[in-house]
Amino acid sequence: MNPLAFKKFSLRFVVLSRSFYERDTLQVAKDLIGCELHRVVDGQHLCGIITETEAYCGTEDDACHASKGRTARTEIMFGAAGHAYVYLIYGMWSCLNFVTRDVDQPEAVLIRAIEPIRGVDYMRKARQGRKALADGPGKLCQAMGITREQNGLDLTGSEIYVTRGDRRYRVATTPRIGIDYAVRCRDKPWRFIATNPL
DNA sequence: TATACGATCACCT
DNA sequence: GGTGATCGTATAC
Numbered sequence: 001m002n003p004l005a006f007k008k009f010s011l012r013f014v015v016l017s018r019s020f021y022e023r024d025t026l027q028v029a030k031d032l033i034g035c036e037l038h039r040v041v042d043g044q045h046l047c048g049i050i051t052e053t054e055a056y057c058g059t060e061d062d063a064c065h066a067s068k069g070r071t072a073r074t075e076i077m078f079g080a081a082g083h084a085y086v087y088l089i090y091g092m093w094s095c096l097n098f099v100t101r102d103v104d105q106p107e108a109v110l111i112r113a114i115e116p117i118r119g120v121d122y123m124r125k126a127r128q129g130r131k132a133l134a135d136g137p138g139k140l141c142q143a144m145g146i147t148r149e150q151n152g153l154d155l156t157g158s159e160i161y162v163t164r165g166d167r168r169y170r171v172a173t174t175p176r177i178g179i180d181y182a183v184r185c186r187d188k189p190w191r192f193i194a195t196n197p198l
Numbered sequence: 199t200a201t202a203c204g205a206t207c208a209c210c211t
Numbered sequence: 212g213g214t215g216a217t218c219g220t221a222t223a224c
Contacts, residue, residue, distance in 0.1 A: 071220080072220090088219060089206060091218035092218075136206070137205070137206075181204085
């Protein structure tokens with residue numbers, strides 16, 4: 001393998017460090033597109049390419065849970081970057097977020113969709129044979145065995161972590177989904193979607 | 199203690 | 212396009 005090819009090959013496996021998550025939340029949400037989400041559970045190694053994210057930008061963002069103040073649920077968002085914020089929605093679905101920014105800056109990125117590339121059989125089983133495996137925030141958590149038990153998990157650990165990946169995508173933006181109640185920020189283009197490969 | 203509703207999904211027409 | 216499932220949270224009382 002020539003040196004350039006080797007560099008590209010090894011970059012793929014670089015685990016994103018805490019400093020990656022400490023940056024501007026919109027930048028983190030955008031940069032996560034094309035990265036690989038890893039989940040180790042039941043002795044299995046699951047992985048998928050992140051294809052859709054949303055940024056939630058703290059106390060000034062009325063769609064962000066933390067804008068309602070510091071509570072037991074949102075506590076993790078007020079802590080250090082690079083931790084998982086997992087909450088239950090509609091009584092039955094978990095949603096996975098990555099905490100960003102500094103302590104007392106309660107911002108996070110919601111992981112909305114992945115393209116499964118490893119452990120697909122496990123995901124199919126977890127999704128009870130349904131065809132759609134991980135093209136939504138609730139679905140990807142079910143496919144990867146992520147529940148509130150993983151709330152607060154350190155993303156620099158070995159249960160849930162992200163690597164750079166080897167594919168880069170053009171990124172489109174749209175307003176965020178399901179937050180019409182947030183009159184101030186509902187039109188902000190803070191949803192990021194992978195489109196054509198670069 | 200009681201109530202309303204949500205960063206969703208599946209299944210229906 | 213519409214709707215029911217289902218329960219933790221926040222908020223009101």
